[in-house]
Amino acid sequence: MLTGDVFDDEGNQPDSVTITISDFPDYYDIPFVIPTSQMVNLVLTWNLRFDDPFDPDSIAIAATQPLVDYINSLAVSEPMSIYQIGSVFLASISKLVEPSQVSLIETNIWIDGVIAEPAPESGLIYGNKYKYFTTDQSYVMVKQYGS
Known part of the structure; x- marks a missing residue:
């Protein structure tokens, strides 16, 4: 599940990680929620x-x-x-x-x-x-x- 600035129904930010994808010379940060x-x-x-x-x-x-x-x-x-x-x-x-x-x-x-x-x-x-x-x-x- 992709995420940016997401919050659950109680206003808490769910656990998430960001991975970086490298396509030289570019780098892309991809945040996603860990359910x-x-x-x-x-x-x-x-x-x-x-x-x-x-x-x-x-x-x-x-x-x-x-x-x-x-x-x-x-x-x-x-x-x-x-x-x-x-x-x-x-x-x-x-x-x-x-x-x-x-x-x-x-x-x-x-x-x-x-x-x-x-x-x-x-x-x-x-x-x-x-x-x-x-x-x-x-x-x-x-x-x-x-x-």
Whole structure:
């Protein structure tokens, strides 16, 4: 990402470096931003339409890594979609339970320890425009409602 005098939404200048390209006899200084990460914590709460004895741990095991992969695949400044998180969850559990039987998908997201709400009238959660989202399995919790 090229930069000159850029600032993030909080007025901070992002980490950047300048490289020099030499094309003798000319030299060109090229500044660019070095994107850094924002840690994401995700708690996804789900429930089913029926009261069938079902192991909620198997749902958590099936869904956690695909959710991690989705978050880690987002590019610098790309927002998270709570709708895409729901779609990833449903796809990941489809071999265990029919997705049409899911009656609740609720997501709670923290970015760098601060609760993050979707932008008004959207399902998009934005982070810092010069950073990217990252997480791992220890920061993602998938749990059944009431447990």
